[in-house]
Amino acid sequence: METTQLTADVLVIGFGKGGKTAAHALGDAGQRVVLVERSENMYGGTCPNVGCVPTKMLVHYSTGRRLEDDAQEFFARSIEGVRTLTSAFRAGNFASLDGKDTVTVITGTARFADPHTVTVGEGDDRITVTAPTIILSTGSAPVVPPIPGLATSKHLVSSTELTQAATLPERLVVVGGGYLGLEFASIYQHFGTHVTVLEGAQRLLPREDEDIAEAAREILEGDGIRIITGAKITKVEDSGAVAKVVYEKDGETHEVEAGALLPATGRRPVTDGLRLDAAGVRTTPAGAVEVDEHLRTNQPHIFAVGDVNGGPQFTYVALDDARIVLDQLLGEGKRTTADRVAVPHTLFTTPPLATVGLTEREARAQGRNIRVGKKRVADIVAMPRAYTVEETRGMMKFVVDADTDLVLGAALLSIDAQEVVNTVALAIRHDVTATELRNAIYTHPSSTEAFNEVIPVR
Ligand SMILES: Cc1cc2nc3c(=O)[nH]c(=O)nc-3n(C[C@H](O)[C@H](O)[C@H](O)COP(=O)(O)OP(=O)(O)OC[C@H]3O[C@@H](n4cnc5c(N)ncnc54)[C@H](O)[C@@H]3O)c2cc1C
Numbered sequence: 001m002e003t004t005q006l007t008a009d010v011l012v013i014g015f016g017k018g019g020k021t022a023a024h025a026l027g028d029a030g031q032r033v034v035l036v037e038r039s040e041n042m043y044g045g046t047c048p049n050v051g052c053v054p055t056k057m058l059v060h061y062s063t064g065r066r067l068e069d070d071a072q073e074f075f076a077r078s079i080e081g082v083r084t085l086t087s088a089f090r091a092g093n094f095a096s097l098d099g100k101d102t103v104t105v106i107t108g109t110a111r112f113a114d115p116h117t118v119t120v121g122e123g124d125d126r127i128t129v130t131a132p133t134i135i136l137s138t139g140s141a142p143v144v145p146p147i148p149g150l151a152t153s154k155h156l157v158s159s160t161e162l163t164q165a166a167t168l169p170e171r172l173v174v175v176g177g178g179y180l181g182l183e184f185a186s187i188y189q190h191f192g193t194h195v196t197v198l199e200g201a202q203r204l205l206p207r208e209d210e211d212i213a214e215a216a217r218e219i220l221e222g223d224g225i226r227i228i229t230g231a232k233i234t235k236v237e238d239s240g241a242v243a244k245v246v247y248e249k250d251g252e253t254h255e256v257e258a259g260a261l262l263p264a265t266g267r268r269p270v271t272d273g274l275r276l277d278a279a280g281v282r283t284t285p286a287g288a289v290e291v292d293e294h295l296r297t298n299q300p301h302i303f304a305v306g307d308v309n310g311g312p313q314f315t316y317v318a319l320d321d322a323r324i325v326l327d328q329l330l331g332e333g334k335r336t337t338a339d340r341v342a343v344p345h346t347l348f349t350t351p352p353l354a355t356v357g358l359t360e361r362e363a364r365a366q367g368r369n370i371r372v373g374k375k376r377v378a379d380i381v382a383m384p385r386a387y388t389v390e391e392t393r394g395m396m397k398f399v400v401d402a403d404t405d406l407v408l409g410a411a412l413l414s415i416d417a418q419e420v421v422n423t424v425a426l427a428i429r430h431d432v433t434a435t436e437l438r439n440a441i442y443t444h445p446s447s448t449e450a451f452n453e454v455i456p457v458r
């Protein structure tokens with residue numbers, strides 16, 4: 001039996017945002033890089049194949065459906081559009097990396113043999129790769145909560161299936177009202193599915209201020225989504241063409257039926273199959289690869305970037321993780337996870353909810369003297385943009401430190417919020433005062449103009 005043996009300067013495991021960003025930069029710097037990706041359907045990782053990109057394209061398609069469109073046909077066409085885009089992105093991701101003279105992409109599952117070596121594949125196809133530096137970027141996978149009957153239900157669907165299957169379910173039950181759950185709920189409801197969200201917590205979006213969470217809930221319910229908070233699901237039973245989901249709320253037992261059942265209760269780091277024990281790499285009790293602020297594991301030559309290191313699960317955080325590791329390998333080695341200030345987030349409902357910094361509740365809990373500016377989008381005179389695109393739902397809210405006039409946080413539930421929030425984040429990071437942000441000149445008509453009116457005056 002012949003085994004192909006490769007050596008590299010850097011071995012990257014996983015073709016996600018973190019891994020590929022590092023591989024590109026290291027390859028461009030002249031280092032010999034081998035990147036191992038276990039699936040030919042995942043070049044580029046979760047985001048462009050089964051995550052951010054397909055879901056945001058589905059948000060776009062679903063909100064363009066007209067009443068006269070046949071729901072099933074329109075949905076199938078939309079899925080076709082998603083497939084076309086994701087396969088183009090996948091091919092582009094592969095070609096741009098594997099096309100470099102310094103980089104080799106291997107398709108197969110990597111397993112550690114020792115702290116510097118992994119094996120890929122079995123038998124005659126077996127390859128070993130040895131490198132002095134290794135970057136783990138193996139991402140995360142959905143958690144299926146231990147609800148009796150859920151894991152074995154034939155109606156169980158994954159987020160991946162919901163971005164790829166061409167049949168629109170008549171009824172969808174989403175278990176969990178977090179980012180993933182609410183995005184799919186909003187997408188599928190717009191396509192014409194009857195959606196129910198069962199959320200275990202007593203209220204939706206518990207991290208947000210109550211007024212914002214309530215405004216978001218109003219919009220989702222206004223679109224027809226049934227939202228049940230404080231729901232304790234006790235079992236799932238398949239019954240012919242549907243699954244019966246049994247849950248308790250306020251001491252009473254209820255039931256809801258669905259043709260499709262999506263668990264959206266979080267994602268866990270993917271380390272299974274990697275044989276981290278053979279590398280001597282430690283994991284946390286939650287199963288993430290343990291790292292320090294430079295993203296080094298307990299084995300100093302092995303780094304972990306992206307979802308697998310247990311940090312916030314966002315593509316742009318995986319990207320920033322890669323910057324930190326690159327700074328160690330090619331730069332001054334100063335950059336750390338502690339450098340991150342005012343990292344924004346967007347929940348892509350329609351309209352989206354984008355947030356950054358402190359909520360009003362958090363600012364008050366810190367004992368700060370604050371000013372709050374808040375308006376319903378429909379009432380913001382300085383933002384005709386909302387009227388020009390016929391999306392006047394939502395609310396904008398700013399929290400400002402009354403002593404320093406610095407912006408502490410914002411919650412923007414409004415058209416374009418995923419863009420506008422980045423300007424607020426930049427202001428927070430660079431100590432632009434609320435007065436400066438309020439009194440700046442913005443294009444017209446735009447959503448940023450709302451700052452002229454909603455940011456509270458000193
Ligand atoms: C439905 C959905 C929507 C999302 N929407 C957004 C969004 O709008 N914005 C946002 O910022 N984030 C979003 N996210 C989160 C985002 O996709 C992730 O945070 C991001 O992709 C993490 O990148 P990563 O590099 O850590 O891993 P990934 O992109 O998951 O890549 C890991 C890769 O490693 C491979 N792999 C695993 N084990 C092995 C092994 N042993 N050997 C070889 N290869 C292996 C996997 O096949 C995979 O391709 C979304 C996630 C989902 C699921």
Ligand SMILES: NC(=O)c1ccc[n+]([C@@H]2O[C@H](COP(=O)([O-])OP(=O)(O)OC[C@H]3O[C@@H](n4cnc5c(N)ncnc54)[C@H](O)[C@@H]3O)[C@@H](O)[C@H]2O)c1
Pocket residue numbers: 145175176177178179180181183198199200201231233263264265266267312313314346347348
């Ligand atoms: N737009 C984006 O940036 C985006 C979109 C999708 C996913 N993501 C990333 O993917 C991660 C995973 O998303 P997610 O929504 O699965 O996780 P999440 O942690 O954001 O939300 C999980 C939700 O499920 C609820 N829950 C947990 N167990 C439950 C149970 N048994 N019954 C009912 N409810 C239950 C929780 O209270 C919580 O509200 C997100 O945290 C985010 O980082 C990001």
